[in-house]
Amino acid sequence: MPHRLLPQNDQILTVAQMRGGEEVLIAAGASVESLMRIAGLGAAEWVWRVSAGRSVTILCGPGNNGGDGYVIAEVIRERGGQVTVVAPVGPKTDAARDARTRYHGAVLGADAEVHGDVFVDCLYGSGLTRPLSAEDFALLVRLAQAHHHRIALDLPSGVQSDTGMLLNQGLPDYDATLALGAWKFAHFLMPAAATMGALRQVPIGIPAIDRAAVAVAKPRIAAPGADAHKYRRGLLAVVGGAMPGAAVLASLAAQGAGAGYVKLFADSKRNVPADLVVEQGALSDVLADDRNTAILVGPGLGRDAAARERLAVALADPVPAVVDADALILLAPRVLAERSAATVATPHEGELMALERAFDLDGTGSKPARALALAEASGMVVVAKGPDTVIAAPDGRLACAPRASSWLSTAGTGDVLAGCVASRLAAGTEAFAAACEGVWLHGEAARHASPAFTAGQLGQMVPAALAACL
Template sequence: MRTAYDVDTVRAAERELMTHLPPGTLMQRAAAALAAACANMLGRVYGTRIVLLVGSGDNGGDALYAGARLARRGAGVSAVLLSPDRAHPEGLAALERAGGRVADDPFEVLAAADLVLDGIIGIGGGGGLRPDAVPLARAARGSNALVVAVDLPSGVDADTGEVRGEALRADATVTFGAYKPGLLIDPAREYAGVVHIVPIGLDLPSVPAVEALQHADMADLLPTPAAESDKYRRGVVGVVAGSARYPGAAVLAVAGALRGGAGAVRYVGPGGDAVIARFPETLVSDGSPARAGRVQAWVVGPGLGDGPGVEEVLASDVPVLVDADGLHGLDPEVVRARSAATLLTPHAGEAAALLGVAREEVEAGRLAAARALASRYAATVLLKGSTTLVADAEGPVRVNPTGTPWLATAGSGDVLSGLTGSLLATGLPARDAGAMGAYLHGLAGRHAAQGAPVTAYGVAEALPTAWQDAARPNPQ
């Protein structure tokens, strides 16, 4: 499991560690790791031109000490001091002893740089760059230099992933001791580039703020039939989806459900003929959900329009996944009163409607929106998007690490709903089912797309390959 910790937790761990170390040791560890990472990215240090953008905090000190190490290896290192009177004095002295210098013309050295180290703002920042830093950030990005962020790109929020002003987009980020949530969650994640985490000896708590499944976790969690399993013991998922206007939603939701681990799929709705034509193994009913037969979980909403079924499904005593049209006008009190788990799977627009805010607010603060929805509905929430998050009332928020922008295609969410509902029917908790469904869906999207446009049905067809891939704890 990849874990991320909020700023307060990281700082507390740093303070505790520093009580057992000589003064300055922790910064030297960070600087040594930062310099080594930069050297690896450059490939050759001697003769390269490196520019340090130095703020007044510890990140500026890290950058100065790392610059000193690179200068001793033959790099030409220039420091641009944003607050000269507040620059880390020992770090600046170390840089000058090693042959580095303070730049006379920051824009001249930035234009010629091979690598720029962003040490402007540390993990405590979050309101965007100050006006005096913006031209320097733009000059760094406008050059041909590799931009490397120290711990976190300047101008992004470490705890939330929000970007509330201008920020410096990095090609790579070297972060110390632990991931910070903003390195895993958009929009900040896009500013981080490739993230390199380096250990510095922090003793962190067992429960993080944010976590992300990895292949090894998937291999442990994926349901596997036992020798005595039959289709009913493996779980039956019911799907209430589709309408005269959107019959394809029924087909796509069933396509995902059939590949999600449950032993059987019951379909209820007006799309029965289309579903049977594509998937004859589906158990189709044209009545109400209550008369369709026993299920271990329900999926309701994809392409449903204003058709019936949502209230009846929510009145059941089994886990329910609510998506798309099922989310329209969803009553928090009805959901909160349920005895079984409820998993809501909105995209940003649907989440905004449920919260009564603008879509832009959800997209800018995805972590806060997911947590707010989970609290309001006392449910597990899978917030879809460029960073898919799974949140419930307690425990770390899960961030999905798989996917591709090609998944932004019509019907993709219907496949995800069916797949995740099927995982629910196997007996997985809603949090695990949501995170695993997003992981498999994202992996299938990669397999199906291969860098080209993909259809939702193509994603569904790639799910078995994704499952096989995720079932290997150590993929090659």
């Protein structure tokens, strides 16, 4: 989903944090019923727009998610829309019972044969922790298949909110999901995120929650100052290795992401664009330039003894560093022991597992939990990349990236991501923020690229992504 569609409230809450936020509102004078009314009215606006006069079927469960569904149904009924409510059982919470009494239309049972245009899933919400019963699952699938368009309220039924796990196999896909009050982790984590379609948020006044995770949002990047020059904008040193093409890809992406000067340290200048400076010679000599503001090491590095030496020399430079690809396999705690500058690691799943072994972590838990554990153990900012990308800092900060183009699943795009992050780091951005900015630019560049792009074509779109931030 394009990043620009994410609303302004960017915090991502666990089920417990969401309940805590609601309790704050209730302590300030709100009631569960009033919050349900706000959520239902806000969701009804989206459903009304999507339906555009077409028939709507709402599946209401026994809890408060079902209560929200009754509120939506009454709004549509009052406006003259065609709405049908299906409820396998009656409401079981006080707020849901109140919403049911306020709905003045008919309620059909689970055996009703209903077909229509727009289906709204209000069966279960974010508190679900066990699989749907066989009866609920069959009803959900049957109604979803009987409608042309599908909307999930807060989360699709059958999804675990805090982990993004699918509690049942074969759950429906949705055209849109309306998050109530705040984002949940499942909106960003696979496999659940792939089922949700476009994400929209319905605000209900949830306050800022201490230490909440956030959704990666479009960064605000200023143009260079009137007195800027290439060194003031940041000098990034990219360390090449056995496979020079990967380092070139990373360097070209870095040039487009804002750094003023990108130098590739490699053994050869062959097949390198004319506007990319290549330094040759002993790595210890070329990295002695005290104008370096960041280092990128790993793309195309190799995994032999020479690669280990290049990694050690690169991380000896007392400036922030991005460690990617082969360097992540070679990285060990002792290599980081003497570093005081920030280090950003950008592992995919296999590299994440290798780092967990290196730092004696068991690798259990959700992807955010694993990223946070590695960040704390290693002292690095961790960009756990993939179809879902999570950024974690040693101090506990956590961010999740919105879904980006699935065309990114091609060789070399990780090198482009590393270049984007390193460029923002070289430009002077703090490490966690630089990681978030680089991830956003990477996804936005993919949005600008044509389908089936190569990594080189993706890198060419980075300047357009940067322009969107100015």
